[in-house]
Amino acid sequence: MLRxxxxxxxxxxxxxxxxxxxxxxxxxxIIAVPAMAMAETAEExxxxxxxxxxxxxxxxxxLESTMRMVLISKRGEKSERELRVKTLEGQGEGEGDKGLxxxxxxxxxxxxxxxxxxYKDKDDDQWLYLPALRRVKTISSRNQSxxxxxxxxxxxxxxxxxxxxxxxxxxxxxxxxxxTCFVSERVPTDxxxxxxxxxxxxxxxxxRVQKVDYYDRKKSLLKTxxxxxxxxxxxxxxxxxxxxxxxxxxGKSTELHxxxxxxxxxxxxxxxxxxxxxxxx
Amino acid sequence: MIDFLRKATFSxxxxxxxxxxxxxxxxxxxxxxAHAWDxxxxxxxxxxxxxxxxxYNEYWHNGSAYLKAEVLHDxxxxxxxxxxxxxxxxxxxxxxxTHADIRELSWIHVADTWESxxxxxxxxxxxxxxxxxxxxxxxxxxxxxxxxxEKLGQQMVNVSTVxxxxxxxxxxxxxxxxxTFPGEDGRPRLPVVIDQDHAQYExxxxxxxxxxxxxxQMFLGSWQVALSHFSGTSREPxxxxxxxxxxxxxxxALVTTQQLPVGFDARLTPYYSVIDQxxxxxxYINEGWIWKLEAISRSGEGDRFxxxxxxxxxxxxxxxxxxxxxxxxxxYMYEDRNELLASPFEHDWLFGGRMTFNDVASTELLxxxxxxxxxxxxAISFESSxxxxxxxxxxxxGRFYADTGGAPTAGQVxxxxxxxxxxxxxxxxxTNDDMxxxxxxxxx
Numbered sequence: 001m002l003r004x005x006x007x008x009x010x011x012x013x014x015x016x017x018x019x020x021x022x023x024x025x026x027x028x029x030i031i032a033v034p035a036m037a038m039a040e041t042a043e044e045x046x047x048x049x050x051x052x053x054x055x056x057x058x059x060x061x062x063l064e065s066t067m068r069m070v071l072i073s074k075r076g077e078k079s080e081r082e083l084r085v086k087t088l089e090g091q092g093e094g095e096g097d098k099g100l101x102x103x104x105x106x107x108x109x110x111x112x113x114x115x116x117x118x119y120k121d122k123d124d125d126q127w128l129y130l131p132a133l134r135r136v137k138t139i140s141s142r143n144q145s146x147x148x149x150x151x152x153x154x155x156x157x158x159x160x161x162x163x164x165x166x167x168x169x170x171x172x173x174x175x176x177x178x179x180t181c182f183v184s185e186r187v188p189t190d191x192x193x194x195x196x197x198x199x200x201x202x203x204x205x206x207x208r209v210q211k212v213d214y215y216d217r218k219k220s221l222l223k224t225x226x227x228x229x230x231x232x233x234x235x236x237x238x239x240x241x242x243x244x245x246x247x248x249x250x251g252k253s254t255e256l257h258x259x260x261x262x263x264x265x266x267x268x269x270x271x272x273x274x275x276x277x278x279x280x281x
Numbered sequence: 282m283i284d285f286l287r288k289a290t291f292s293x294x295x296x297x298x299x300x301x302x303x304x305x306x307x308x309x310x311x312x313x314x315a316h317a318w319d320x321x322x323x324x325x326x327x328x329x330x331x332x333x334x335x336x337y338n339e340y341w342h343n344g345s346a347y348l349k350a351e352v353l354h355d356x357x358x359x360x361x362x363x364x365x366x367x368x369x370x371x372x373x374x375x376x377x378x379t380h381a382d383i384r385e386l387s388w389i390h391v392a393d394t395w396e397s398x399x400x401x402x403x404x405x406x407x408x409x410x411x412x413x414x415x416x417x418x419x420x421x422x423x424x425x426x427x428x429x430x431e432k433l434g435q436q437m438v439n440v441s442t443v444x445x446x447x448x449x450x451x452x453x454x455x456x457x458x459x460x461t462f463p464g465e466d467g468r469p470r471l472p473v474v475i476d477q478d479h480a481q482y483e484x485x486x487x488x489x490x491x492x493x494x495x496x497x498q499m500f501l502g503s504w505q506v507a508l509s510h511f512s513g514t515s516r517e518p519x520x521x522x523x524x525x526x527x528x529x530x531x532x533x534a535l536v537t538t539q540q541l542p543v544g545f546d547a548r549l550t551p552y553y554s555v556i557d558q559x560x561x562x563x564x565y566i567n568e569g570w571i572w573k574l575e576a577i578s579r580s581g582e583g584d585r586f587x588x589x590x591x592x593x594x595x596x597x598x599x600x601x602x603x604x605x606x607x608x609x610x611x612x613y614m615y616e617d618r619n620e621l622l623a624s625p626f627e628h629d630w631l632f633g634g635r636m637t638f639n640d641v642a643s644t645e646l647l648x649x650x651x652x653x654x655x656x657x658x659x660a661i662s663f664e665s666s667x668x669x670x671x672x673x674x675x676x677x678x679g680r681f682y683a684d685t686g687g688a689p690t691a692g693q694v695x696x697x698x699x700x701x702x703x704x705x706x707x708x709x710x711x712t713n714d715d716m717x718x719x720x721x722x723x724x725x
Contacts, residue, residue: 071641073641079641079671105671106643106668106672106724107671107672107724107725108668108672108674108722109643123566125500125566133405133430134403134404135407138408138505138564138566138571139571140566140569140570140571140596142568142569142596142598143569143598144598145599146599146639147604150604150639150641194599216602217602270393270443273443273448274443274448275396275441275443275448279362279389279391281362
């Protein structure tokens with residue numbers, strides 16, 4: 001899927017060239033040989049769309065941005081928090097992205113920072129820096145379904161949506177606003193996921209995620225994410241400036257306002273070490 | 282004592298911005314262009330209520346307040362960072378707890394593969410929650426917090442390098458800080474007053490000795506390892522009773538009556554040895570379990586001895602489909618030291634639980650039990666905290682001691698030292714110091 005979450009401490013979803021080749025072949029087949037395309041199953045088509053979206057997100061090198069999170073209660077009361085996010089794209093085969101998230105508000109957690117080293121084939125490594133104690137603490141990255149900072153976003157929603165983390169099924173094509181969207185179903189492969197399945201709307205022109213419906217373990221509709229105000233950076237990478245997550249079961253919602261996207265600022269591996277975590281402030 | 286019960290957790294929530302005058306004041310003092318200068322801090326008030334009645338001091342409640350400011354500056358594209366953190370506390374009863382310190386006054390310079398950190402700083406080493414055996418760079422500010430988590434700033438030159446094989450830190454530590462202790466009017470305190478003005482040193486250089494330390498951290502997949510060595514003046518003093526000031530007749534009376542002579546000026550004098558301490562930190566992360574070990578071997582203070590703290594941490598996320606996370610820790614603490622010198626946690630279990638509500642106010646509940654299966658001693662603590670608005674955090678905390686036996690008198694402490702008998706229940710000194718504490722911290 002489109003790697004919208006790569007702006008977080010995300011996992012590199014650069015797929016091996018072999019898989020790319022297969023995906024491109026699959027897409028070429030749809031265009032060139034309609035008869036062949038008929039033979040493509042819904043699962044294959046869903047996967048091909050995911051791979052294409054993934055391919056379009058590759059090569060960003062590194063990225064910095066700021067985020068303002070607005071938590072909205074059922075009664076409409078709002079509370080805010082601010083954080084900064086830095087990401088370094090993984091280069092190697094199994095190596096994922098590295099991410100550094102720094103919390104600026106609320107004041108009692110300012111200076112707290114989270115370092116993540118992601119992998120495609122195993123759990124992420126994560127360290128949390130607690131500034132009052134000057135302590136770097138290893139934390140478990142097993143937390144999938146837990147709330148991120150008390151918001152309606154779960155940790156797994158914030159992580160990169162790498163291709164390998166789901167199985168896919170293409171459902172249909174339909175209008176989504178002024179665009180046309182592929183609608184696919186994806187099922188998390190992680191047994192710790194809080195979802196049984198998700199439905200994803202992705203536009204057919206730029207392969208940007210427009211909407212996601214999340215179904216809980218009881219298979220009822222839990223949340224809807226909409227991503228809007230897309231802008232293109234470096235003539236290639238699309239990023240939304242607003243993500244809205246609505247929880248249908250609690251009536252609460254969360255807005256993520258993204259600002260100051262900066263691509264390829266020259267971040268290095270050494271900016272994602274335990275030492276840099278300690279001086280993130 | 283139980284870091285796990287005190288530390289901030291990763292349940293970072295926020296609330297409304299409150300345009301408060303202090304921050305406006307701060308902003309006008311430092312009109313910060315692009316984060317070049319940053320001025321911030323916290324001010325807190327603390328109230329304690331002792332629930333058991335008389336301790337070694339006979340007051341039932343105590344008020345205290347502190348101010349911690351931070352001046353931060355960076356330049357050269359954040360390759361140079363300046364930090365200044367002054368700290369001051371006032372206390373209603375204990376004049377020794379009314380104190381000030383420079384927690385940090387340092388300059389960090391960052392190069393490509395290494396960085397230097399020069400000045401007064403605080404450094405933490407370690408992985409476990411029950412004891413911080415390996416952590417040795419900074420002196421403990423024990424008068425500030427009896428749990429040992431507060432530290433005094435330490436002068437240092439530290440060079441750190443990040444390599445493919447890990448992170449290597451080398452420290453030169455010129456100048457020694459003496460441990461602070463609760464004063465004569467402090468509560469809780471020991472039954473005998475500590476003579477903080479006449480500390481003794483093994484090193485002829487006393488506080489001027491230059492100590493050194495080195496630490497290597499490696500990240501090996503699911504394993505994380507750190508090896509360290511410290512050579513210098515021990516941060517933990519031995520406390521020597523002034524038995525030599527007793528006449529033979531007075532000693533005879535002490536043995537028969539367990540009482541010191543009336544009017545005798547009983548003192549414990551801190552004695553700082555020169556030690557060598559090697560430390561090991563080990564972590565293994567698997568399926569949400571974090572297995573931990575801290576171990577040390579120390580020579581120079583009596584016989585060489587070893588100590589360790591080993592256990593695990595596990596968290597259940599989104600408990601029963603709610604937003605609540607529930608974390609557990611279990612650790613065993615062991616020390617093979619001469620029991621006269623051993624810590625109260627020489628063969629003790631720690632059981633801890635942490636409930637994180639993941640709500641807007643970052644509500645949290647923490648519970649801990651330290652249990653000594655030999656003596657049945659128990660130290661119990663709880664802490665709950667939440668935020669009000671964007672800048673105020675309130676915590677309610679309690680510490681209780683059970684099955685510790687009666688609190689020893691000064692005479693019994695002296696007699697124990699004279700006969701070289703270690704107490705069966707080393708926590709007995711705190712037995713009457715059960716307390717509940719309310720703290721409010723305002724961040725500006």
